[in-house]
Amino acid sequence: MRVLVTGASGGTGSTLIGRLSDTGVEVRATSRRPDPQRWPGVDNVASDLGEPRTLRPALEGVDAVFLVSFAPPQVLGELAEEMAAAGVAKVVVLSTIDTTRTEPFVEYNKQRHLAVENAVIDGGFTTVCLRPGAFARNAIRFWARQIREHRSVGLPFPESQQAPIADDDIAAVAVEALTTSALDGQKIVLTGPESLTMREQVGLVGRAINASIDITLLSDAHARALYGQVLPPQYLDLLMAQWAFEVTESADVTQAVQVVTGRPATAFGDWAVSHRDAFLP
Template sequence: MTILVTGARGNVGRRVLDRLHAAGQPVRASSRTPGELDVPAGVDAVPLDLNRPETFDAALDGVDQAFLYAEPAGAKELFAAAARAGVRHVVLLSSSTVHESGAPLDPLGRFHAAVEEALAASALSATVLRPGAFAGNAYGWSAAIRGGRPVRLPYARAHTAPVHEDDIADVAVAALGDPAVAGRILTLSGPESLSFTEQIGVLSDLLGRGVPVHELTREEAVEEMGPHMPAPVLDALLGQWAAAVDRPVRVEDTVKRITGRPARTFRQWAEEHLGAFTPADS
């Protein structure tokens, strides 16, 4: 039967969609604006707006499994609609912020915790994925690096264990095919803890040139980053980074346990996406 993929234009959702389609699985993509989706030939694209429960039943009709991203406001209704449709198993894309210290005060942690609570209260069999920092967050440095300018960021020595989006998708697809992971919460990370400076150093090494770093004070960071995200989210993010300065984060072996192969490194991600950091005239 059909597998529904929500967030089909996103970094993870599109990868899940492509993997399922390549494996010959009947798959359906959903979006608030399905007409704008560029999906593989033969894949249906249907409307599903996470803030409009009236779109849920039609999108889920005939669906056996689902890869879901949800929003707190409509999560209860979405999971109820999935249960009504007879969905056998759900893989939910959540976040590691749910279990990190300070989560009750973190807007992102509260967001995902509310969705997980709604899922736990539903009648659905589910696997929850909690990835940490995405390797793709490094795209935020690309314009400065391409332009030969210093990367401006606060807490340059803060650590993350960046997880490759392909690894998240591989785990999601494995979870959709393996009933043994039902009911489990899978925390995902990359294979190594790296500071922001070390991640930029990887890019510098691959580019064959130095990439200067200008470390912002917290006040400067608020001034520069504030226009691009809500103040509570920025405050929580800066707090996380401050707490991670010179403190390697926990590395999980989930990717290897579920897929049978090691997680991709940040260097692998950087090699694959180096064009985003390379000047056009190079």
């Protein structure tokens, strides 16, 4: 069996490559700028999902695709056609929990991911849609530099709650989806094992690095200036509204990781310990 992993340079894609390689499955990795040195022994092919024809060399002889797509909606039909023409039978889509939500602020992200899901389903592939909530690695993206430089984190909504999920847990479920028929046709919401406020998450990072991390309450303008350094405008608007909303209730928590893999999802505190170097000077 040969599996193509798109988004190979991202957190979930790179983690999945390692897990698939351990199973004996033949793995091919693709991204815009592949790094052969990162995955010795893995076939690395350059492509751009926004230009589906560039995928042809990557798709040759592929049975299943792990699809992480930020391609514009107008090319999704062509993307499905390229996969079908190559003989791909199964596509596992990395989607989002936002596809299940109804709040206005998720609409942009919801529709973007639903368009990918629907293009794959309409293309006639055996499909599995993985719909994770907040990624644990967002702590690195959003807070690591602040912690390394100042031992402080600026938050607009410290009591906002998420159930952060580790890339390794998403990858473990993806392996089952790609290599077995157990999850065929399912749309699976994946979360970490517990709802935590951002204040609690920062505290767990502090415990992991054995340091006290201060929290600074940010105004809307200051938060947008800070997080706008790592987020495009559409996602900044979405997350600011979502974080405000998440103050009002606990995050959704599912048991899907344990049901699929037979082990509990990774606790955020354990994830922080295993990624502690990212937060150290």
